[in-house]
Amino acid sequence: MTALEVRNLHKRYGHHVAVNDVSFAVEEGEIFGIIGPNGAGKTTTVECIAGLRKPDSGSISVLGIDPAKGRAEVRERLGVQLQESSFPDAIKVAEALELYSSFYRDPADWRELMERVGLTQKRNAHYKALSGGQKQRLSIALALVGNPKVAILDELTTGLDPQARRDTWSLIERVRDTGVTILLVTHFMDEAERLSDRIAVIDGGRVAAVDTPAGLIAQASAVQQVRFRMRQPLDKGVLTELPDVTDVEITEGRWLVTGRGQLLSSVAGALARAQVVAEDLRVDQRNLDDAFAAFTGRTPEAREPSERRGD
Amino acid sequence: MRALLKMVEVETKLFLRDSATVMFGVLFPAALLLGLGAIPALREASPETGGLRSIDVWAPTALVFGMVMIAVQHVPAVIATYRERGILRRLSTTPAHPRSVLLAQMIVAFASVFVSAALMIFLAWAVLDIAPPERPLEFLVAFVVGYAALLGLGMMSAAVVRTSSAANQIGTLLFVALMFFGGAFLPRVLMPDLLREVGEFVPPGLQALTAAWSAEAGEITATAGGQPFWLQIAIMAGIAVIASAIAAKLFRWE
Numbered sequence A: 001m002t003a004l005e006v007r008n009l010h011k012r013y014g015h016h017v018a019v020n021d022v023s024f025a026v027e028e029g030e031i032f033g034i035i036g037p038n039g040a041g042k043t044t045t046v047e048c049i050a051g052l053r054k055p056d057s058g059s060i061s062v063l064g065i066d067p068a069k070g071r072a073e074v075r076e077r078l079g080v081q082l083q084e085s086s087f088p089d090a091i092k093v094a095e096a097l098e099l100y101s102s103f104y105r106d107p108a109d110w111r112e113l114m115e116r117v118g119l120t121q122k123r124n125a126h127y128k129a130l131s132g133g134q135k136q137r138l139s140i141a142l143a144l145v146g147n148p149k150v151a152i153l154d155e156l157t158t159g160l161d162p163q164a165r166r167d168t169w170s171l172i173e174r175v176r177d178t179g180v181t182i183l184l185v186t187h188f189m190d191e192a193e194r195l196s197d198r199i200a201v202i203d204g205g206r207v208a209a210v211d212t213p214a215g216l217i218a219q220a221s222a223v224q225q226v227r228f229r230m231r232q233p234l235d236k237g238v239l240t241e242l243p244d245v246t247d248v249e250i251t252e253g254r255w256l257v258t259g260r261g262q263l264l265s266s267v268a269g270a271l272a273r274a275q276v277v278a279e280d281l282r283v284d285q286r287n288l289d290d291a292f293a294a295f296t297g298r299t300p301e302a303r304e305p306s307e308r309r310g311d
Numbered sequence B: 001m002r003a004l005l006k007m008v009e010v011e012t013k014l015f016l017r018d019s020a021t022v023m024f025g026v027l028f029p030a031a032l033l034l035g036l037g038a039i040p041a042l043r044e045a046s047p048e049t050g051g052l053r054s055i056d057v058w059a060p061t062a063l064v065f066g067m068v069m070i071a072v073q074h075v076p077a078v079i080a081t082y083r084e085r086g087i088l089r090r091l092s093t094t095p096a097h098p099r100s101v102l103l104a105q106m107i108v109a110f111a112s113v114f115v116s117a118a119l120m121i122f123l124a125w126a127v128l129d130i131a132p133p134e135r136p137l138e139f140l141v142a143f144v145v146g147y148a149a150l151l152g153l154g155m156m157s158a159a160v161v162r163t164s165s166a167a168n169q170i171g172t173l174l175f176v177a178l179m180f181f182g183g184a185f186l187p188r189v190l191m192p193d194l195l196r197e198v199g200e201f202v203p204p205g206l207q208a209l210t211a212a213w214s215a216e217a218g219e220i221t222a223t224a225g226g227q228p229f230w231l232q233i234a235i236m237a238g239i240a241v242i243a244s245a246i247a248a249k250l251f252r253w254e
Helices: A042-049 A071-077 A093-101 A110-116 A132-144 A162-177 A189-195 A213-220 A263-273 A288-296 B002-017 B019-037 B054-084 B087-091 B099-128 B136-160 B164-181 B193-199 B206-213 B215-221 B229-250
Strands: A002-013 A016-027 A031-035 A057-062 A078-081 A150-154 A181-186 A198-203 A206-211 A224-229 A245-251 A254-259 A279-283
Touching: A002 A042, A002 A181, A016 A031, A016 A042, A016 A057, A016 A181, A031 A042, A031 A189, A042 A057, A042 A150, A042 A181, A071 A078, A078 A132, A093 A110, A093 A132, A093 B002, A110 A132, A132 A150, A132 A162, A162 A181, A162 A189, A181 A189, A189 A288, A198 A213, A198 A288, A206 A213, A206 A288, A213 A288, A224 A263, A245 A263, A254 A263, A263 A279, B002 B019, B002 B099, B019 B054, B019 B099, B054 B087, B054 B099, B054 B136, B054 B164, B054 B206, B054 B215, B087 B099, B099 B136, B136 B164, B136 B206, B136 B229, B164 B193, B193 B206, B206 B215, B206 B229
Parallel strands: A016 A206, A031 A181, A031 A198, A078 A150, A150 A181
Antiparallel strands: A002 A016, A002 A057, A198 A206, A224 A254, A224 A279, A245 A254
């Protein structure tokens, strides 16, 4: 069943087109990632889904309901963790959870949720006194306190240290295991790759690609390269005759084999049959960063660490 | 309803944790009056104040101090902070409308000035022998309507300011202006008639409060060209309604 569907979404601010014909569908129980550079339209898309902005055209369906029409119903069932949202400095962890749970018809047990995100020890701590990771965990818990079917998590781990990020990731995986559909907006490739079942790459207000992380990498890395060193002499033809290989270069005993498909196993098999030993055998491993660059024409490093609202 | 009650509970706790506001808004009016009451000269009947003690005539001003503090300084600053930091935005994604947080703010603001006023009136009576309001019902009406007018001004400021620091600046300006007419800098008895009459149009309507508290003090501060009591109340009610409507119209959630 489709939990969330966006079809031909358009949104402009004055002359700036923020979202230009975005469509995707999120299946129930999956973690669907949205990645894209700054100003790509990710946050605007999410804000339209959350009912915070009205799309210019196109349709959105959250569990079969249009958020612009059935706002109240969507708010009951959609949990939102916004990028730029906060809580009063002096509110205590337990108070925030209890308060937010009072908003919903059929809330989750907030004490259990507090335990699940590991904040029971901090129940009487003021929001102000929490670390970045603890604030983020509280924000996730508050997004889940209404027992939502679908949760939107926007820039979940921005500003967190590596350990806190990993903890947050495993928390999200546990949430998914309870059956919540998750829409994850991020600019971290490793985060999208680790958590998402499928990913939409959004660039310039458009969807550049939708696939599984592995599928995106495969799409982007049609060309692969294998490198190794070899002291024994070997005829280049042994490799060039392989169907997967397109090019072989040899410089002072260093081989660079370019090709596609199952390049590594083809090369390794041929070398074994020729009974030669390759040293330092390496595949230039493509990752989601490369895929991202291939789809958007940008390197992930060139982007800002955080995206402002209203892009 | 459950959400609103919970919100009032949490906002009350947050208010009590804000020690500066509790001190200045709730406790300071009583402390101020007691402090001035400790000066023997102000406890003596003087012909300038028509045979009453200065402290008798000045008591309503101390009360206004707490009202103004909370309505035009505290409440707008809290709401501007909530808006600036995305707290209202976050609330608008839940089934609770952020309107309920404004309502909760106003309920807490009302409750806190009631406590402030009750404390001050009690201590004024117990320590300084200033009689409690002679016409309690009229005093209550003047107090509530006057405070609603003040809160309307505060909400107008809260509706338009973009940042909490801007809210604080506007709040300070309003505070000084309102307290001037409230007689904090120059006792109203010593003000020219014109200023006193203008003051009848300035929230919270000190002349009505004074007159309901003590008819004698009211006569001293009243002017020949002043408006009758219920007209003053009607003016305050009008300001409350108009200011709230403007605030509601201008209000930005983000």
